[in-house]
Amino acid sequence: MIDKYSIGVDYGTESGRAVLVRLSDGAEIAEHVTSYPHSVIDETLPVSNLQLGYDWALQHPNDYMEVLKQSVPSIIKTSGIDPSNVVGIGIDFTACTMLPVDANGEPLCFKRELMSDPHSWVKLWKHHAAQEEANLINKAAEENGESFLGRYGGRISSEWMIAKIWQILNESPKIYEQTDRFLEATDWVVFKMTGNIIRNSCTAGYKALWHKKDGYPSREFFKSLDPRLEFLVETKLRGEIVPLGTKAGSLTPEMAEVMGLLPGIAVAVGNVDAHAAVPGVGVVEPGKLVMAMGTSICHMLLGTEEKQVEGMCGVVEDGIIPGYYGYEAGQSAVGDIFAWFVEQGIPSYVKEAAVKEQVDIHAWLEKRASSFLPGETGLLALDWWNGNRSVLVDTDLTGLIIGYTLQTKPEEIYRALLESTAFGTKKIVDAFNSNGVTVNELYACGGLPQKNKLLMQIYADVTNLEIKVADSKHTPAVGAAMFGAVAAGREKGGYDSIVEAAKKMGRIREETYRPIPENVEVYEQLYREYVILHDYFGRGPNNVMKKLKHIKQGLTEKNKGKQKEAAR
Numbered sequence: 001m002i003d004k005y006s007i008g009v010d011y012g013t014e015s016g017r018a019v020l021v022r023l024s025d026g027a028e029i030a031e032h033v034t035s036y037p038h039s040v041i042d043e044t045l046p047v048s049n050l051q052l053g054y055d056w057a058l059q060h061p062n063d064y065m066e067v068l069k070q071s072v073p074s075i076i077k078t079s080g081i082d083p084s085n086v087v088g089i090g091i092d093f094t095a096c097t098m099l100p101v102d103a104n105g106e107p108l109c110f111k112r113e114l115m116s117d118p119h120s121w122v123k124l125w126k127h128h129a130a131q132e133e134a135n136l137i138n139k140a141a142e143e144n145g146e147s148f149l150g151r152y153g154g155r156i157s158s159e160w161m162i163a164k165i166w167q168i169l170n171e172s173p174k175i176y177e178q179t180d181r182f183l184e185a186t187d188w189v190v191f192k193m194t195g196n197i198i199r200n201s202c203t204a205g206y207k208a209l210w211h212k213k214d215g216y217p218s219r220e221f222f223k224s225l226d227p228r229l230e231f232l233v234e235t236k237l238r239g240e241i242v243p244l245g246t247k248a249g250s251l252t253p254e255m256a257e258v259m260g261l262l263p264g265i266a267v268a269v270g271n272v273d274a275h276a277a278v279p280g281v282g283v284v285e286p287g288k289l290v291m292a293m294g295t296s297i298c299h300m301l302l303g304t305e306e307k308q309v310e311g312m313c314g315v316v317e318d319g320i321i322p323g324y325y326g327y328e329a330g331q332s333a334v335g336d337i338f339a340w341f342v343e344q345g346i347p348s349y350v351k352e353a354a355v356k357e358q359v360d361i362h363a364w365l366e367k368r369a370s371s372f373l374p375g376e377t378g379l380l381a382l383d384w385w386n387g388n389r390s391v392l393v394d395t396d397l398t399g400l401i402i403g404y405t406l407q408t409k410p411e412e413i414y415r416a417l418l419e420s421t422a423f424g425t426k427k428i429v430d431a432f433n434s435n436g437v438t439v440n441e442l443y444a445c446g447g448l449p450q451k452n453k454l455l456m457q458i459y460a461d462v463t464n465l466e467i468k469v470a471d472s473k474h475t476p477a478v479g480a481a482m483f484g485a486v487a488a489g490r491e492k493g494g495y496d497s498i499v500e501a502a503k504k505m506g507r508i509r510e511e512t513y514r515p516i517p518e519n520v521e522v523y524e525q526l527y528r529e530y531v532i533l534h535d536y537f538g539r540g541p542n543n544v545m546k547k548l549k550h551i552k553q554g555l556t557e558k559n560k561g562k563q564k565e566a567a568r
């Protein structure tokens, strides 16, 4: 029998990767990564020197097309397969990564007259400049007793769709007015491939407050936020919302040419990176928490009932696997914290030593950090370098390390940072367990489990749970390819359901990380201290982090003004 294939394209924060997956067993036949030419735009716009504000993070829509243009033809070429055997395509994306488009689906930032307005560009998931709007949404929802709030752990994040849209309206009414629709980038790329604008239930549910039975929040609620938002749902958020695995359409002849494929291939509706990773590791039942570990961590769990869990990012029916309630929680920076330390925090002797030993700086630090016993560094850190996504849901919180002495070494700090992220994950596991959504096992995927064994052992020790690791470097892409196979359906050589696809195609490694009892004991003590710090700095007794951020913001604006004046 001739092998059939599906393509999964995973759109990350800095790059996109395409993976060619064999449908019979999930084998990854070829992969290719395209770095986004514009990466994360957080200083100046590509078309002008306009300085972006504090906490801004934008992207260029053409970078997403570049991945289709470069990576897809490349995997077909490397694999040597006949493109006629590709039956489906699925994509997954960071989210909420959103953009305003016109009536033809073209991004507003492509228009000469609008491109110098930063609000016409894609707002990346980690654009945190809509915190004020998020605070007001939370306040209004609490005051009105809105039932949707409970489905999002009691707080709406500034990363999400409504806060981002409202920021556009507040700061650039012209862009808001010219927007025909606000789209998730995942839905926009699917539109580019198929010509159909179809919203997926996953991003609508987790990021835009949509509910399978209740729909979006009411018109009255939007009006209470701002009268100009009263008809947002019927106008700029309009569009059919369909479950994951649905076929969005067929690959158009123009895009088939660009991607080196045949027209007519089934394209699945868009998905989110972390959510696609769940079937990607073969998880299609409750009790198994999947951690998509990279720049950030997303924690994904299935349940059979809709429960309220403090600080979770959301619970959405059919949001991960049809037939289950999908729960999501997360940490907004994990790998990013380690990257910050490697880039900003190490002395030159570490760099030189790493060059001499021909290892990268992470590996150099990991090796030395491994020689310490848990607790031996005397350090404890709060993992809030990019705010706290669960359970406090507050992007104004910042990082903290306690316990420094004149003897503290870089590898000790590195270890404390690894540990702090594990404590953040434990807090999330505890929140699920204490609210009746049980976590029995951990599954890890993403870049970090491949890169850092010490990190994974620390996670097992801190959570006291065994961790199984995906047997793939590109689990979300494999999950996306599974959804592509489901969009194709059995008669085209694909699958009829994601459960069936995951059972055949999901793969985990034999080697697992098991908790080491002596380490578990020490980490229990350290975690108790972490919780005290967490509540002290995060729940109100000491708002110093917010005060410092506030002072900084004011002075940065003032200083910018002064510098501008001096330059004139």
Ligand SMILES: Nc1ncnc2c1ncn2[C@@H]1O[C@H](COP(=O)(O)OP(=O)(O)O)[C@@H](O)[C@H]1O
Pocket (backbone or CB within 6 Å): 012, 013, 014, 015, 293, 294, 295, 296, 334, 335, 336, 337, 338, 339, 340, 362, 363, 366, 446, 447, 448, 451, 452, 455
């Ligand atoms: N050896 C390492 N140990 C820990 N973190 C690492 C290591 N090497 C790279 N990283 C971090 O991994 C992150 C990238 O993870 P990856 O899963 O590849 O990307 P993404 O989250 O964008 O999909 C970066 O934040 C980087 O700092």
Ligand SMILES: O=C(CO)[C@@H](O)[C@@H](O)COP(=O)(O)O
Pocket (backbone or CB within 6 Å): 012, 013, 093, 094, 095, 096, 125, 206, 272, 273, 274, 292, 294, 295, 296, 297, 298, 328, 330
């Ligand atoms: O927020 C979500 C998913 O809900 C992610 O897209 C976001 O954290 C980005 O993930 P990465 O760390 O780039 O994999």
